[in-house]
Amino acid sequence: MRNKTWLFLTLIMCLSFYHAAMAAQVVNLEAAEGYHQFPYFNQPTPVWEYNGQTPGPVIRAKVGTELHINLYNKLQEPTTIHWHGLRIDNSMDGVPGVTQEAVQPGENFLYRLILEEAGTYWYHPHFNNSEQIERGLKGILIVEEKETLPWSQELILFLDDWRLVEDGTIYSKFNTPHDLMHDGRWGNAVTVNGEVRPEFLVRPGERVRFRLINGANARVFSPNLEGLSAHVIAVDGRPVTTIFELQNFPFSPGNRLDLDITIPADAGGKSFTLLDSFPRESYPLAIIKVANVPPIETPTFQPDIAKQFLPADLFNKVAVSKTWDLNAFRGGKLGIGWGMNRRLWPESDKADFQLGVPQKIVFRNSSSRLHPMHIHGVFFRVLERNNIPAVEPFTRDTVLVGPKEEVTIGLVPEHSGIWVTHCHILEHAEAGMMTSIGVSEKKLARDLL
């Protein structure tokens, strides 16, 4: 009898171990040197990549599941991975010296991600960013909804740019005085999914979900689909509260946009161009080519809109708890420092917030440059621009603060830990434009009095 009980208990234990091992989806990511073929050169360009490709593999997982990513560093310098936009345990956020030690060459690190929210995310290193990301270390992470809507197809467009030189290599000087004095490193070759002006094939009548990601070091895009009506259904991974038409959206490094686009039934044989209208003269990013075939029946459904949202009136009685003035000055390790309140990372002017308490932050850009400000671990709502109420029907994790502009945001910290906050123009961040928000679980004694 005793033997039987023992056997039964062992069996239960084995099953639970088996279940735990089966519950997490495991992905191996190897960061290593490799090659990428650009159309400008006869020979491939040396790059750094994940699993031999740039952008890295598209990782897909269902919301509510656990994803284990085993990073193996085959580079000749340390690295980490940050999961841009994911709200996860702080120890998995990938910031060296803050949430983990940098992963040394030849070493592994296991990222355990519990996927709480569906959406379009991306991953990239958080060590020597301006060089590692520019050399090609970046990839896409899609967290799928529990129930998938009947889209005809989904197209992922990872926008990026590269500064290439005549001998077919990546320009090897990083954080140059020119990049630092301007809006970072803008490349001379723009790619979508690593290709120059690729073609995407669709059929007439199709309803397509586009997922756009800006993975460039510094370039801001303004994507427009000429001749097609594009509806924004999610910004920075999260569904919007009101669906709106895509028009002049400043799509800065780090941002994501999910679009709902129906290909007209009579468009067989036509082509549509995805343009970047950010510069004075638009230029084509990609071509949407419609097959010359009879139309399919367009699926009818309502895309999800946000159920959980930060209402603006939540912040009505909240005073500004932090103002960060953004400007450059002489100093720092690169000779030009980009400061937040004239202080440079890691000696930054940091913020301390409490879990669940609404906070108001002002980013005041005293410079004439662009600063897409990104906060790890939270989403926020833009409340005001230059003291005028903003009407964005969505939340974000990255907001572009224009020259001399003042942007007021509201947020409620939902995860404790230390969450870095930085400009996503990577050269500005490298020059010091980074700080952190510490989120503590307990109220401070003085607030209880």
Ligand SMILES: [Cu+2]
């Ligand atoms: Cu900046």
